[in-house]
Amino acid sequence: MSDRGLRIAGLRAGVAGNEILKGIDLTVEPGKIHALMGPNGSGKSTLAFSLTGHPHYHVSAGTATLDGEDLLGLSPDKRARAGLFLSFQYPAAIPGVKVANFLRAARQAERPGDLTPAAFRTMLFEKMDLLGMDTAFAGRYLNDGFSGGEKKRLEMLQLAMLVPKYAILDETDSGLDVDALKDVGDAVASLRASDEGRDTGFLIITHYPRILQHIAPDVVHVMIDGRIATTGGAELAHRIERDGYDAIRAEFGALA
Amino acid sequence: MPESALADDTLATAAEAFGDLPIARAERRTALERFRSTASGRERPGRYWKLDADILAPSADRSHVAAGSVEIRNPDPRVVACDLLVAAEQHAARLAAVLGSTGVGTTKFGALATAFARLGALIYVPAGMAVAEPIEVRYVVTPGAAAYPTTLVWLEAGAHATVIERLDGGADAFVAATCELRVDAGAELTFAGVQRLAADATLVATRAAVPQRDATVIWSNADLGAALSSWETTVTLGARGADAQLATIFFPVGTQHVEAISSVDHAAGDATSETLVKSAAAGRGQARYLGNIRIAAHAQGTDASLRDDALLLSKNAHIDSVPALEIAANDVRAFHGATVGAIDDDEIFYMQSRGIERQAAERMIALGFFEPALARFPTEALRDELRSALAEKVG
Ligand SMILES: Nc1ncnc2c1ncn2[C@@H]1O[C@H](COP(=O)(O)OP(=O)(O)O)[C@@H](O)[C@H]1O
Ligand SMILES: [Mg+2]
Numbered sequence: 129m130s131d132r133g134l135r136i137a138g139l140r141a142g143v144a145g146n147e148i149l150k151g152i153d154l155t156v157e158p159g160k161i162h163a164l165m166g167p168n169g170s171g172k173s174t175l176a177f178s179l180t181g182h183p184h185y186h187v188s189a190g191t192a193t194l195d196g197e198d199l200l201g202l203s204p205d206k207r208a209r210a211g212l213f214l215s216f217q218y219p220a221a222i223p224g225v226k227v228a229n230f231l232r233a234a235r236q237a238e239r240p241g242d243l244t245p246a247a248f249r250t251m252l253f254e255k256m257d258l259l260g261m262d263t264a265f266a267g268r269y270l271n272d273g274f275s276g277g278e279k280k281r282l283e284m285l286q287l288a289m290l291v292p293k294y295a296i297l298d299e300t301d302s303g304l305d306v307d308a309l310k311d312v313g314d315a316v317a318s319l320r321a322s323d324e325g326r327d328t329g330f331l332i333i334t335h336y337p338r339i340l341q342h343i344a345p346d347v348v349h350v351m352i353d354g355r356i357a358t359t360g361g362a363e364l365a366h367r368i369e370r371d372g373y374d375a376i377r378a379e380f381g382a383l384a
Numbered sequence: 385m386p387e388s389a390l391a392d393d394t395l396a397t398a399a400e401a402f403g404d405l406p407i408a409r410a411e412r413r414t415a416l417e418r419f420r421s422t423a424s425g426r427e428r429p430g431r432y433w434k435l436d437a438d439i440l441a442p443s444a445d446r447s448h449v450a451a452g453s454v455e456i457r458n459p460d461p462r463v464v465a466c467d468l469l470v471a472a473e474q475h476a477a478r479l480a481a482v483l484g485s486t487g488v489g490t491t492k493f494g495a496l497a498t499a500f501a502r503l504g505a506l507i508y509v510p511a512g513m514a515v516a517e518p519i520e521v522r523y524v525v526t527p528g529a530a531a532y533p534t535t536l537v538w539l540e541a542g543a544h545a546t547v548i549e550r551l552d553g554g555a556d557a558f559v560a561a562t563c564e565l566r567v568d569a570g571a572e573l574t575f576a577g578v579q580r581l582a583a584d585a586t587l588v589a590t591r592a593a594v595p596q597r598d599a600t601v602i603w604s605n606a607d608l609g610a611a612l613s614s615w616e617t618t619v620t621l622g623a624r625g626a627d628a629q630l631a632t633i634f635f636p637v638g639t640q641h642v643e644a645i646s647s648v649d650h651a652a653g654d655a656t657s658e659t660l661v662k663s664a665a666a667g668r669g670q671a672r673y674l675g676n677i678r679i680a681a682h683a684q685g686t687d688a689s690l691r692d693d694a695l696l697l698s699k700n701a702h703i704d705s706v707p708a709l710e711i712a713a714n715d716v717r718a719f720h721g722a723t724v725g726a727i728d729d730d731e732i733f734y735m736q737s738r739g740i741e742r743q744a745a746e747r748m749i750a751l752g753f754f755e756p757a758l759a760r761f762p763t764e765a766l767r768d769e770l771r772s773a774l775a776e777k778v779g
Contacts, residue, residue, distance in 0.1 A: 180737050183729055204736035205745075213737075220734040224752025230738070233748065237739035269752070286738065 131196035133157045134179075134212070134294040134329055139190035141178035147188065148174040150354040156294055156329040158195075159320075163340055163365060164333045166351035167373045172333045173217055175351070176298045180214045181207050194294060209238050211293030215283040215300045217333075221271040227282065228252060228266035231289050238290055255288040258318060259311055277308040284315035291324045296331045301339035313342025337365040350376050399499045406472035406479060407501050415489065415498035422492040451531035452503050452553065453524050459517035463545070464508040468534060471506035478508050482538040486564040486592035491616070494590040497532040497562040504534030507547055511540035511568075518546040518574075518762055523561075525554030525581065535563045539571035539599075546574040546762045551609075554585040559610075565593035565601060569623070572600040574762050580773065581609035583638070589615035598625035604761045606770050607634040607642060608777065614643040621648065621655035621683075628657040631760035633770070636669030636701075637777050647676035653713070654685040661692040662757040664750060665701035666777065672704045677720070681712035689719040695753050696726050697746075697778070750778045 139152040148171045156162045166172050177185045179192055181204035192199045194210050202210065222230070232248055243251065253263060259281050271279050280300050287295055300312055319325035332343060340348075340362070348364040350357045352373070357380035358364065368376065399412040407415075458465035464475055471479045483501075488494040505521045523533040535549050551561060559581065567573045573593075581587055587610040595601045607613050613636075619628040634642045648657045657677070665671055671694075679686050694703040707720050727749050735745035754774055758767050 182733050203742065204733055205739050205741050208737055208739035216734065216737075220728070220730045222731050222734070222749055222752055224755030225748050230735075230748070233740055233744070234735075234738035237741070237744075269755070290738065 131193065133195065134331070135191075135193045136179070137191050139175070139178065139187065139192060141174060141185055141187045143174060143185050148354050149178065151190070152356060154349060154356060156331050158293070158327040158329050160346045161330045161332060161343060163345035163348045164331055164351060165335070165337070165348060165365065165368060168335060170351045171354040172351055173298055174354075176214055176296045176333060179207075179296065180204055180212060205237065213287060213290055213292035213295040215280075215287060215295065215297040217298040217302070219271050219279050219283060221269075221274070223269045223272045225270045226266070227268055227270055230270050231286065234286065235289055252289065255285055258288070259285055259315060261285065276303040277305065280304055280308060281311060284312055288315055288319060291319065291322075292328060294329045294331070296333065298333045299335060301334055301336065309339060310342060312339070316343050337369045340365045350380075352377055352380070402500055402502050405502070406468045406504070407483075407498065412499045415495045418490070418495035419492055419499060422490075422495060424492045451529035452526050452533065454503055454505055454533065455522045455524070456505055457520040459519065460515045462510065462513060463515055463519065464506065465519050465521075466506055468502060468504035468506060475506060475508065478538065479506055479536070482506070482536045482564055482566045484564075485566045486594045486620070487618075488562050488564050488590050488592045491590050493560050493588045494562050497534060497560045497590070500530070500532040500560075501534050503531060504536065507535075507537045507545075509539045509543040509545045512542040514544040515546070518548045520548045520550070522550040522552065524552050525557045525559055525585070527553070527555040527582075528557060529554070530558045530560075533559065533561045537564070537573065537575065538566045539568060539573050541568040542570045543568070544572045548576045548578070548762065548766060551577070551579045551581055551587070553582060554610075555582040557582070557585045559585060559587045561587065561589040563589070563591035565603070567593065567595040567599040567601050569597040569599055571596075572602070574602040575604070576761050576766060577605040578766070578770070579605070579607045579609055579613065583609065583611060583640070585610040587613045587615070589613075591615065592618040592620070593628070594620050594622060595626040595628060597623035600627040600629070602629045602760065604631040604757070605633070606761070606773075607632070607644070608773055611639065612641045612643070616645040616647070618647045618649065619657065620651055621657060622651045624652055624654040626652065626655040629760065630657070630659045631757045632661045633663065633754055633757050633774075634671060635664045635666075635774060635777050636671050637666045637779075638669065639667070640669050642671035644671065645674045645676065647678065648688060650677070650679040650683040650686045650688060653683045655683070656687040657689070659690045660757055660760065662754050663693070663703055664695040664697055664753065665703050666697035666779065668700045670702045673706065675705070675707045677709045677718065679711045679713050679716055679718065683713045684715040686713060686716040686718070688716070690721075692722040693753070694724040695750060696724065697750060747775070747778050751775060
């Protein structure tokens with residue numbers, strides 16, 4: 129199908145009355161890994177929240193479709209059920225709601241009745257094991273008192289349990305030590321190696337290129353001041369590592 | 385209506401009719417006098433303190449003796465757990481040792497309940513005895529009645545026990561309940577109160593605990609029923625090493641109204657207390673909570689905390705939370721934290737981003753909100769019962 133993909137066209141969006149995204153065109157094809165890089169404040173999270181429907185963010189122009197289905201008219205839960213996933217840069221803590229119960233509710237919402245409770249538990253413990261998480265984790269309250277690394281592992285656990293069609297990872301790498309970073313890379317790799325996850329398309333938002341050593345991107349976009357300043361291959365990430373964003377800004381900023 | 389309009393004669397006649405057990409008529413008269421002459425402490429003006437002695441006094445047609453029933457489940461024959469009348473006949477000395485031991489009877493509504501004392505339970509656990517299974521007391525208030533359930537618990541030194549008290553029934557009833565918990569040195573009492581009176585009942589509850597040296601009281605209350613529920617819970621830590629862990633849940637919905645006061649008095653040093661309040665309101669539900677922590681000048685080494693979170697689930701719901709810390713000692717640790725507000729947008733969005741519908745997300749978050757307080761209640765069966773009751777209220 130020609131309309132497959134997470135397709136963003138002419139997207140303008142903002143928060144609290146400020147326009148942040150000034151026309152974004154970007155398509156993530158099924159099974160492909162796109163990296164979205166850019167300095168702090170360039171609008172990467174704004175793009176993630178506009179696509180997933182955060183109530184504080186407002187889209188003023190443009191379109192976003194998921195395999196042909198319009199996303200922007202849907203409530204956030206419907207966007208998720210359409211197959212969109214966001215790994216949060218700062219996941220919310222929800223005291224009193226246990227990780228296992230939350231994941232069960234989420235899986236049930238996205239794929240009603242596809243797993244018996246026993247099959248769900250088996251899958252959960254298998255994925256937790258893969259991420260090096262202790263089983264006790266399942267009984268803890270959602271992100272409540274979690275360390276930064278634990279929060280990001282939980283986001284990856286959700287990715288593994290929900291197997292979305294398109295996953296946006298918003299700075300899942302930030303603040304992680306080398307081991308945790310490797311676990312994130314492994315989580316993405318194992319999803320892509322599975323039958324159900326081989327077609328998942330990724331938009332990996334990152335400030336630093338180091339995560340891309342674990343997850344090799346097919347395409348790299350650089351966002352500056354709410355615009356995609358340039359798009360290229362993996363070599364673009366290396367260039368940013370070497371020269372920094374200022375070089376990109378100097379070359380493309382004026383155009384953007 | 386002036387307070388004299390209480391129909392003194394009617395009240396006095398009604399009290400006389402309760403007879404000489406478990407307390408003598410003369411004591412009933414004295415208690416009634418105290419009820420009349422004592423201020424409730426809530427007379428100060430303000431739109432939330434609805435409690436008004438005039439509207440709460442039992443009218444003549446309500447004052448009948450059989451105002452409700454009590455069911456007692458005692459898992460251990462070594463423990464005394466009996467009806468107050470049986471206690472008066474068979475355990476008079478023990479009854480006397482706990483009735484009036486916590487000061488409940490000196491309060492206005494404690495005095496009223498004393499004047500009409502009859503429905504109630506005495507629980508006595510001898511020194512050093514540990515009772516594993518919970519002892520259960522359940523009151524069912526007669527519709528339209530005025531009822532005065534009195535729960536008296538005495539744990540002798542070193543005893544361990546769990547008591548679950550339930551307050552049910554009471555359509556259109558007036559209930560003045562009291563509870564006295566005497567916990568002797570080194571004893572540990574876990575006490576859970578579950579109030580699920582009918583939606584049009586009126587409740588005034590006065591409860592107090594006095595843990596002695598190195599004694600612990602783990603006291604949880606779930607206040608769920610009644611149109612107006614007005615209660616005051618007081619713990620007096622009068623000896624070193626005493627420890628109180630209070631957890632409270634209340635949740636007015638519809639037009640329910642809650643007036644709650646919890647007080648922890650650190651009257652001796654080196655005692656610890658932890659107060660946790662989780663309240664929610666929906667519909668036009670209203671609540672006012674006053675959390676007192678008082679640390680006396682000589683109570684050095686006190687460690688006291690008060691955590692109070694209120695969740696507003698509709699725009700017409702209202703919860704007023706007033707912490708009041710009076711600290712006269714200097715070498716103490718005292719913590720106080722409070723929040724009040726609606727469910728956070730980011731929490732709802734986080735759940736929605738996982739495919740969960742907004743309403744389901746709100747429900748999970750609201751129910752989760754109570755969990756830290758629920759965790760303090762004894763037995764998984766009771767916690768599950770409370771979870772279902774709360775789920776019904778969330779709607
Ligand atoms: N809630 C908010 N209110 C006002 N401005 C915001 C808000 N969130 C983000 N911004 C602004 O939007 C711009 C883009 O932010 P963001 O999308 O978070 O950037 P990035 O993720 O690339 O670091 C920044 O200038 C930031 O200050
Ligand atoms: Mg960001």
